[in-house]
Amino acid sequence: MALTKEQLKDIETKLVELAAKQVGPLIKEHAGTQFEAFDDKANQVDLVTAVDKKIESIIKQSLSTLYPDFKFVGEESYEEDHTVIGKEPTFIIDPIDGTTNFIHGYPYSCTSMGLVENGVPVCGVVFNPHLDEMYHASAGNGAFLNGKPLKVTERELKLQQSVIALEAGSERSSGSSGDDNFDIKQATYRNLLSDQGGYIHGSRSCGSAAMNMCMVAAGKLDAYWEGGCWAWDVCAGWCILAEAGGIVVGGNPQEWEVPVDERCYLAVRGGCSQPAQKGFVKEFWSHVAGKLKYRW
Numbered sequence: 616m617a618l619t620k621e622q623l624k625d626i627e628t629k630l631v632e633l634a635a636k637q638v639g640p641l642i643k644e645h646a647g648t649q650f651e652a653f654d655d656k657a658n659q660v661d662l663v664t665a666v667d668k669k670i671e672s673i674i675k676q677s678l679s680t681l682y683p684d685f686k687f688v689g690e691e692s693y694e695e696d697h698t699v700i701g702k703e704p705t706f707i708i709d710p711i712d713g714t715t716n717f718i719h720g721y722p723y724s725c726t727s728m729g730l731v732e733n734g735v736p737v738c739g740v741v742f743n744p745h746l747d748e749m750y751h752a753s754a755g756n757g758a759f760l761n762g763k764p765l766k767v768t769e770r771e772l773k774l775q776q777s778v779i780a781l782e783a784g785s786e787r788s789s790g791s792s793g794d795d796n797f798d799i800k801q802a803t804y805r806n807l808l809s810d811q812g813g814y815i816h817g818s819r820s821c822g823s824a825a826m827n828m829c830m831v832a833a834g835k836l837d838a839y840w841e842g843g844c845w846a847w848d849v850c851a852g853w854c855i856l857a858e859a860g861g862i863v864v865g866g867n868p869q870e871w872e873v874p875v876d877e878r879c880y881l882a883v884r885g886g887c888s889q890p891a892q893k894g895f896v897k898e899f900w901s902h903v904a905g906k907l908k909y910r911w
């Protein structure tokens with residue numbers, strides 16, 4: 616099955632409705648109330664609350680009624696070694712992206728609802744109810760913020776003059792205690808920020824991969840680089856970014872094409888030529904201080 620532009624627009628509209636009417640109000644109501652009501656997942660900084668689980672089940676229920684033939688992958692129902700993203704239309708959902716922000720009441724938690732077909736993100740809705748920002752897009756239909764087309768101002772893209780989102784994430788094993796990922800990330804930050812390296816204008820962290828992707832889509836950030844985030848963190852934002860003229864490549868050098876579950880990405884804004892985007896990517900990769908490795 617290949618979904619048509621019209622079908623995708625209809626799915627986008629339904630996801631926007633679900634985000635605005637059901638999910639957003641729950642996130643807004645409970646944000647900043649979960650200071651002690653959270654559990655650890657992989658470790659003490661990988662957090663989940665009962666609200667994440669409740670919202671995922673509301674979304675799953677609603678989407679399985681509307682689209683009974685589509686598959687569903689959600690952050691809270693993911694099972695290592697069992698969850699597979701195939702070619703069939705599959706919703707990839709993070710009920711609350713930015714759970715740490717949600718717990719602490721920092722206003723960058725959102726819902727992130729994406730759809731892939733043949734492994735490619737073809738629809739995405741990211742809603743931050745605190746800022747009342749609804750980013751939405753579907754393949755061939757353009758990208759929007761609260762119903763208005765996302766337009767990135769045309770301008771040069773230069774690594775040295777860029778502002779880039781970087782996230783520590785929740786995998787923080789350092790030194791001899793684990794793999795090298797955390798140390799490679801820290802060394803890469805240094806390479807990018809130092810006056811002896813990329814000397815970029817600055818780095819930012821929304822604390823939400825989906826919000827970072829949307830900020831790049833809107834051209835408010837030039838790029839976003841992270842290793843360790845998951846398909847549900849980036850799927851919706853990926854479609855929004857692509858529709859706004861941006862690109863997503865691998866976070867490791869030479870990986871021009873990566874699957875949605877790669878777990879290591881570099882997202883780059885539009886508003887410039889493709890050669891400029893490619894030049895930016897190559898220069899960025901020259902600062903990556905090793906090979907990041909993550910397991911799906």
Ligand code: IPD
Binds near residue numbers: 845
């Ligand atoms: C996390 C956020 C965070 C990113 C992590 C993600 P969650 O998702 O997007 O910004 O750095 O890699 O796992 O746990 O809040 O849904």
